[in-house]
Amino acid sequence: MVYGPFYATACRVLETRKVLFRDGELSYDYLVLATGAETTHFGHDQWRAWAATLKTIEDGVEMRRRIHFAFEQAEREPAQEERKSLLTFVIGGGGSTSVELASALADLSGQVMRKDFRSIRLRDAQNPAC
Numbered sequence: 001m002v003y004g005p006f007y008a009t010a011c012r013v014l015e016t017r018k019v020l021f022r023d024g025e026l027s028y029d030y031l032v033l034a035t036g037a038e039t040t041h042f043g044h045d046q047w048r049a050w051a052a053t054l055k056t057i058e059d060g061v062e063m064r065r066r067i068h069f070a071f072e073q074a075e076r077e078p079a080q081e082e083r084k085s086l087l088t089f090v091i092g093g094g095g096s097t098s099v100e101l102a103s104a105l106a107d108l109s110g111q112v113m114r115k116d117f118r119s120i121r122l123r124d125a126q127n128p129a130c
Protein backbone atom coordinates (compact mmCIF):
# COMPACT_ATOMS: atom_id res chain seq x y z
CA MET A 1 0.00 0.00 0.00
CA VAL A 2 1.26 3.50 -0.81
CA TYR A 3 0.55 6.36 1.56
CA GLY A 4 0.45 9.98 0.67
CA PRO A 5 1.07 12.53 -0.34
CA PHE A 6 1.12 14.25 2.99
CA TYR A 7 3.13 17.18 4.20
CA ALA A 8 5.53 16.78 7.13
CA THR A 9 9.23 17.17 7.75
CA ALA A 10 11.03 13.85 8.16
CA CYS A 11 13.56 14.15 10.98
CA ARG A 12 15.04 10.64 11.24
CA VAL A 13 14.91 7.25 9.59
CA LEU A 14 15.21 4.31 11.99
CA GLU A 15 16.65 0.89 11.22
CA THR A 16 13.34 -0.53 12.39
CA ARG A 17 11.77 0.77 9.13
CA LYS A 18 10.20 3.82 10.59
CA VAL A 19 10.39 7.47 9.61
CA LEU A 20 10.12 9.93 12.48
CA PHE A 21 8.38 13.25 12.04
CA ARG A 22 8.19 16.08 14.54
CA ASP A 23 4.73 15.00 15.54
CA GLY A 24 4.58 11.30 14.75
CA GLU A 25 6.02 8.35 12.87
CA LEU A 26 5.28 6.13 9.89
CA SER A 27 6.26 2.50 9.26
CA TYR A 28 7.34 1.47 5.77
CA ASP A 29 8.35 -1.57 3.72
CA TYR A 30 10.21 0.38 1.05
CA LEU A 31 11.40 3.94 1.45
CA VAL A 32 12.38 6.32 -1.32
CA LEU A 33 14.30 9.33 -0.03
CA ALA A 34 14.26 12.18 -2.57
CA THR A 35 14.95 15.31 -0.58
CA GLY A 36 16.35 17.37 -3.44
CA ALA A 37 19.57 19.35 -3.39
CA GLU A 38 20.84 22.56 -1.84
CA THR A 39 22.59 25.26 -3.81
CA THR A 40 26.28 24.52 -4.09
CA HIS A 41 29.01 27.04 -4.82
CA PHE A 42 31.32 24.31 -6.10
CA GLY A 43 34.06 25.00 -3.58
CA HIS A 44 33.81 28.79 -3.90
CA ASP A 45 32.23 29.50 -0.53
CA GLN A 46 33.39 33.12 -0.77
CA TRP A 47 30.67 33.62 -3.43
CA ARG A 48 28.00 32.87 -0.86
CA ALA A 49 28.10 36.42 0.55
CA TRP A 50 27.45 37.99 -2.86
CA ALA A 51 25.61 35.51 -5.00
CA ALA A 52 21.82 35.42 -4.98
CA THR A 53 20.61 31.82 -5.26
CA LEU A 54 17.61 30.58 -7.23
CA LYS A 55 15.85 27.65 -5.59
CA THR A 56 12.72 29.12 -4.05
CA ILE A 57 10.13 31.79 -4.79
CA GLU A 58 11.69 33.90 -2.03
CA ASP A 59 15.06 33.58 -3.84
CA GLY A 60 13.42 34.79 -7.06
CA VAL A 61 11.85 37.79 -5.32
CA GLU A 62 15.18 38.69 -3.72
CA MET A 63 16.99 38.41 -7.05
CA ARG A 64 14.41 40.65 -8.72
CA ARG A 65 14.79 43.19 -5.87
CA ARG A 66 18.59 43.27 -6.30
CA ILE A 67 18.34 43.72 -10.07
CA HIS A 68 15.83 46.58 -9.79
CA PHE A 69 17.89 48.20 -7.05
CA ALA A 70 21.02 48.06 -9.24
CA PHE A 71 19.15 49.76 -12.11
CA GLU A 72 17.82 52.45 -9.79
CA GLN A 73 21.29 53.11 -8.35
CA ALA A 74 22.76 53.25 -11.87
CA GLU A 75 20.09 55.76 -12.91
CA ARG A 76 21.32 58.18 -10.24
CA GLU A 77 25.04 57.47 -10.68
CA PRO A 78 26.89 60.25 -12.56
CA ALA A 79 30.22 58.42 -13.03
CA GLN A 80 30.09 56.28 -16.16
CA GLU A 81 32.52 53.61 -14.93
CA GLU A 82 30.57 53.18 -11.69
CA ARG A 83 27.32 53.04 -13.64
CA LYS A 84 28.75 50.34 -15.87
CA SER A 85 29.83 48.38 -12.82
CA LEU A 86 26.32 48.62 -11.31
CA LEU A 87 24.88 47.29 -14.55
CA THR A 88 27.20 44.30 -14.79
CA PHE A 89 25.51 41.08 -13.69
CA VAL A 90 27.60 37.94 -13.32
CA ILE A 91 25.86 34.58 -13.61
CA GLY A 92 27.79 31.71 -12.06
CA GLY A 93 27.12 28.39 -13.78
CA GLY A 94 26.14 27.52 -17.30
CA GLY A 95 23.22 25.16 -16.82
CA SER A 96 19.74 25.62 -18.22
CA THR A 97 18.63 27.85 -15.33
CA SER A 98 21.63 30.17 -15.93
CA VAL A 99 20.86 30.38 -19.63
CA GLU A 100 17.21 31.16 -18.88
CA LEU A 101 18.27 33.79 -16.38
CA ALA A 102 20.69 35.41 -18.85
CA SER A 103 17.95 35.64 -21.43
CA ALA A 104 15.45 37.01 -18.87
CA LEU A 105 18.01 39.66 -17.87
CA ALA A 106 18.54 40.62 -21.51
CA ASP A 107 14.75 40.97 -21.98
CA LEU A 108 14.39 42.90 -18.75
CA SER A 109 17.14 45.41 -19.55
CA GLY A 110 16.44 45.67 -23.27
CA GLN A 111 12.63 45.68 -23.33
CA VAL A 112 10.88 45.91 -19.97
CA MET A 113 12.95 48.65 -18.33
CA ARG A 114 13.46 50.71 -21.48
CA LYS A 115 10.82 53.30 -20.63
CA ASP A 116 11.55 53.44 -16.91
CA PHE A 117 15.07 54.85 -17.00
CA ARG A 118 16.26 58.08 -18.62
CA SER A 119 19.92 58.51 -17.72
CA ILE A 120 21.24 55.04 -18.36
CA ARG A 121 21.63 53.40 -21.71
CA LEU A 122 20.14 50.01 -21.08
CA ARG A 123 22.34 48.38 -23.69
CA ASP A 124 25.20 49.04 -21.22
CA ALA A 125 23.76 46.33 -18.98
CA GLN A 126 25.88 43.23 -19.41
CA ASN A 127 25.83 39.76 -17.97
CA PRO A 128 29.08 37.91 -18.41
CA ALA A 129 28.92 34.24 -17.45
CA CYS A 130 31.64 32.59 -15.41
Ligand SMILES: Cc1cc2nc3c(=O)[nH]c(=O)nc-3n(C[C@H](O)[C@H](O)[C@H](O)COP(=O)(O)OP(=O)(O)OC[C@H]3O[C@@H](n4cnc5c(N)ncnc54)[C@H](O)[C@@H]3O)c2cc1C
Pocket: 008, 009, 010, 011, 034, 035, 036, 037, 054, 055, 056, 097
Ligand atom coordinates in the same frame (compact mmCIF):
# COMPACT_ATOMS: atom_id res chain seq x y z
C1 LIG B 1 14.80 27.89 -10.93
C2 LIG B 1 14.83 26.45 -11.39
C3 LIG B 1 14.34 26.15 -12.65
C4 LIG B 1 14.37 24.84 -13.10
N1 LIG B 1 13.86 24.58 -14.34
C5 LIG B 1 13.86 23.30 -14.78
C6 LIG B 1 13.31 22.98 -16.05
O1 LIG B 1 12.83 23.84 -16.78
N2 LIG B 1 13.34 21.68 -16.46
C7 LIG B 1 13.85 20.69 -15.67
O2 LIG B 1 13.83 19.51 -16.07
N3 LIG B 1 14.37 20.95 -14.45
C8 LIG B 1 14.39 22.24 -14.00
N4 LIG B 1 14.93 22.52 -12.77
C9 LIG B 1 15.54 21.43 -12.00
C10 LIG B 1 14.47 20.62 -11.29
O3 LIG B 1 13.62 21.50 -10.55
C11 LIG B 1 15.16 19.66 -10.33
O4 LIG B 1 16.11 18.90 -11.05
C12 LIG B 1 14.13 18.73 -9.72
O5 LIG B 1 13.14 19.46 -9.05
C13 LIG B 1 14.80 17.80 -8.73
O6 LIG B 1 13.78 16.95 -8.23
P1 LIG B 1 13.92 16.23 -6.87
O7 LIG B 1 12.67 15.44 -6.67
O8 LIG B 1 15.23 15.50 -6.83
O9 LIG B 1 14.06 17.38 -5.76
P2 LIG B 1 13.04 18.54 -5.38
O10 LIG B 1 12.15 18.93 -6.50
O11 LIG B 1 13.91 19.60 -4.76
O12 LIG B 1 12.12 17.87 -4.27
C14 LIG B 1 12.63 17.55 -2.97
C15 LIG B 1 11.46 17.67 -2.00
O13 LIG B 1 11.84 17.08 -0.74
C16 LIG B 1 11.34 17.89 0.29
N5 LIG B 1 12.13 17.64 1.52
C17 LIG B 1 13.43 17.96 1.76
N6 LIG B 1 13.78 17.55 3.00
C18 LIG B 1 12.70 16.96 3.53
C19 LIG B 1 12.42 16.33 4.79
N7 LIG B 1 13.34 16.21 5.76
N8 LIG B 1 11.17 15.83 5.01
C20 LIG B 1 10.19 15.91 4.06
N9 LIG B 1 10.40 16.49 2.86
C21 LIG B 1 11.63 17.01 2.60
C22 LIG B 1 11.50 19.32 -0.23
O14 LIG B 1 10.62 20.20 0.47
C23 LIG B 1 11.07 19.13 -1.69
O15 LIG B 1 9.67 19.27 -1.85
C24 LIG B 1 14.90 23.81 -12.29
C25 LIG B 1 15.39 24.12 -11.01
C26 LIG B 1 15.36 25.42 -10.57
C27 LIG B 1 15.90 25.74 -9.20
